[in-house]
Amino acid sequence: MRNLVSAISGGLFGLGLLISGMTDTAKVQGWLDLFGQWDPTLAFVLGGAILPMLLAWRIAARRKVSATGDAFPALPEPLIDGRLLTGSALFGAGWALAGFCPGPAIASVTWGGLGGGVFLIAMIGGMVLSTAVGKRRLAAA
């Protein structure tokens, strides 16, 4: 059941990324080009994606557990630390340079060519690197 739900969600997510234009890096970079030829499409993507989730969170608050009987994830403490700020900034820089964020980079790997594959492998490398940064921080603390 959990696997089926995951597969349905992943498939719809991929179709949504494809239809919305999020897998076209030029379109994403056009959205980030606020001071040039700005392309507002991503505002519609983000707005459209947030609408069903506003409803979903309201349903979750009422039902307490999911269809598979698990408690919903708790709202994280509003901890704004250097890790959150630095990480988000690094992500923003990489997002602008390539026009890919993680979802579209994964979804488009079958048609993204050599460049798409290189980006995905480098992104996985960056994820591995993050564990080393985390360990160093733990050792320092």
Next chain:
Amino acid sequence: MSLSSIPSDWIFGLAGGLLIGLSAAILLLGNARILGASGILGSIVEGSEPDATTERLWFLGALIGVPGFAVLIFGAPETSVSGDLPLLVLAGVLVGLGTRLANGCTSGHGVCGMSRFSWRSIVSTLDYLAVGFVVMFVTRHILGVL
């Protein structure tokens, strides 16, 4: 303003966005999981949550397979990926490292977190958007690359 004067890209963006939100709602209400692409891939790569690995592999399989199948039938859309491989390596490392340090990306923080008014997600989203705007301005309009 008539309906036909609305750019079709905006309508496709909204339709695709609604599908993205629906997929996140299904994962939340079905499995009590946050749909975050960087967390789903990252936790598998790092082996940090072995109990969730199987369902996450199903997610990733469908995330690659379903649009891949659609592309087989309808043809591949433009990805416009840069041919500058060193630039892609740098960008990929920044995205992978950054999203894991921040514990989320466009889907986890931008869609799932913002829609529940999580402060961490709101701050993260404003942060990566602001840096994205600045880096795009500097690289495209000052340095003349991209």
